[in-house]
Amino acid sequence: MSSSLLLLLLLLFIVPAFMLEFRYHSNREMEQYLLQVNASNPDITHLYSIGTTVRGQQLWVLALGDSPDHHTVGVPEFKYVANMHGNEVLGRVLLLQLIEELVRGYRSSETWSLQLLHSTRIHILPTMNPDGFDNADNNCVYVQGRFNSNGADLNRGFPDTFAGLRQQPNVNEQKMEPEVRAVVDWLKSETFVLSANLHGGALVASYPYDNSNGGPELVGGASVTPDNDVFLHLAKVYSSSHAHMSKGNQCEDVSPFQDGVTNGYQWYPLEGGMQDFNYVWAQCLELTLELSCCKFPPPEDLPALWTDNKQALLAYIQQVHLGVKGRVFDAAGVPVQGALVEVRGRQNLCPFRTNRFGEYYRLLLPGNYSFTVTYPDHEVLTDTLAVPYGPDQFSAKQHDFLLRRTTTLTGLAPTEPAQADLTPTCSQRLNLAGGGATARWSALTVGFSLVVLRSLVD
Structure with missing residues (x-):
């Protein structure tokens, strides 16, 4: 019997069965759940870490697909990221439920799940800011827990698209928070095609650009990308597939959004955001999904919120096959x-x-x-x-x-x-060829089980 199989059997005996309930799970409970799902479904799941937080917590990603541990030529890479702001917590719950739904559907041979997992490699990062989550309270509007342990807003910490093009920085030399650096390195190792990051505090699908330098991208108060038609389509797919988002006026004290979508800059300018960075430097089209009026919804609301978002989450993944x-x-x-x-x-x-x-x-x-x-x-x-x-x-x-x-x-x-003009620095800054990050993550995935076991015992 191989050593890897022995380790898998050991994990199955040591890690208790985990029932995914509609509640807020601690970071340790989330880790246990991901470990169990991975151990129970080795043919379609692969658990890996992209790095650690300020406090040393692992940033776990679960990949799902026919070949979950590596890229397959012709199969697009998709990702969901949640809990970037530690006090915006609904995304954590939704992504765990999405994992459960994808695995259940696959095991039940449901056509929609089989088609998604046969055609797509799906990466799910349930929390990008577990440190902030540990500090969060359950208030709907306050910011306690929003920032990481250094007091930084992670959605303001990426190299800014427009300032970067003016100043010619090198991404590899820029000081970043460890959680931001982990995502940047992640983008180096995979060719992600489509993505969304899940937030709370409004109900709207927001699309790039989030920022501008007053150039030709400014059109009618919006900062418009060359792929604006695609972004608008993607936002409307999520909004129209959601139970209420397309109505556009669901939250008090938030301006109505036509069709439940908005250009990020037109809503409010944001420097150093993750979705602009994904699009410009990593060729990955990303939306910011605001999924609840309350940043920390009451636990009793979670089943209904999952029902509201379930079809939209699945429909959005399917859009990776555009074009x-x-x-x-x-x-x-x-x-x-x-x-x-x-x-x-x-x-x-x-x-x-x-x-x-x-x-x-x-x-x-x-x-x-x-x-x-x-x-x-x-x-x-x-x-x-x-x-x-x-x-x-x-x-x-x-x-x-x-x-x-x-x-x-x-x-x-x-x-x-x-290349001419700015394009040489584009590739130099992000170094999309990757390699080093991939090798480092391979070591992490080999050793992650022992790390998690130690965390469960200590």
Whole structure:
């Protein structure tokens, strides 16, 4: 019998069965639940830590899918993050219930769960700020517990998109809170395509940009991204799938939101936010979901709040299959990293690039789009693609690009494409190639069981 199987059996005997009730679980109870789910479902779950908090608590992520412990070419990566503000707690409950629902549906061979987990790798971080949660009280509006143990607001701690482009900082050199640094490193190791972070205090789906430097992105009081049509669609998918959000006027002392959605900047400007960072520097489209008028809802309200959000949480994951996906191959048929894959009319601050597997993912609404693919020592390739609506089929349109070498080739292609203006610093700041973070997390996932066991015994 292998050592890993022995360890798994040991965990199953030591860790008691955990019944997921509708209540607020402590960080230790949450850890126990994630451990049990992972041990009981090794074929579709993989538990790993992306780092630690100021107080040394692990930031646990549960990945679910057919190959939960590694990326599969052609399978998009999706993530949910909750409890970024320690006193905004509903997201913790919803994401644990979502895990339970996905696993239950898979074990019951329910079509919707099988389709999601066969087609998508889903990462769930139930708490980004467990230290803040430990300090929170149950007040609906007060801020006790909002910040981490250094007194920092984690949703103001990311390198700011617009200030960053002006000042040219290097993300790897910038001082960050450990929880923020953990998420930045996480983004280096996976090519996340779609994401949402769960908050409380309002009922609205907010989309980028959250900030502006007064440039051409400002349109009618909103700070508009090149993918504004996609962001608006994503926000409305969540809002319309939610039981009440689309009504737009559910919370007292909060201005009504048309259709239950808002541009972040138009609501209120925010510097150093996580959703802008995801979009600009990690090619991951992210929404901020405000899911309860009360930041710390009474426990008796939790079942109804889960019912309100269940279909919206599932429908939003399915949107990861919008648009087009595929790979870029060089003239020798080898997939290439760092090729620019650009869509005409969408001038992203940091152009989208292929990952280390040569993959690209572009979330787009149905229509015809002109693509331009650029890679050193190869001819620029332009192609027009007709894009259908992929979520219904649980797959974006599949299209690979095969490049041809230029006739003036003088040597091997460099590892990074030549770029103009600000784009070289985009890749240097985030270093999307990753590698170091992936290796570090592999060590963490191998050793996490012993760490958790010690925490249960001590």
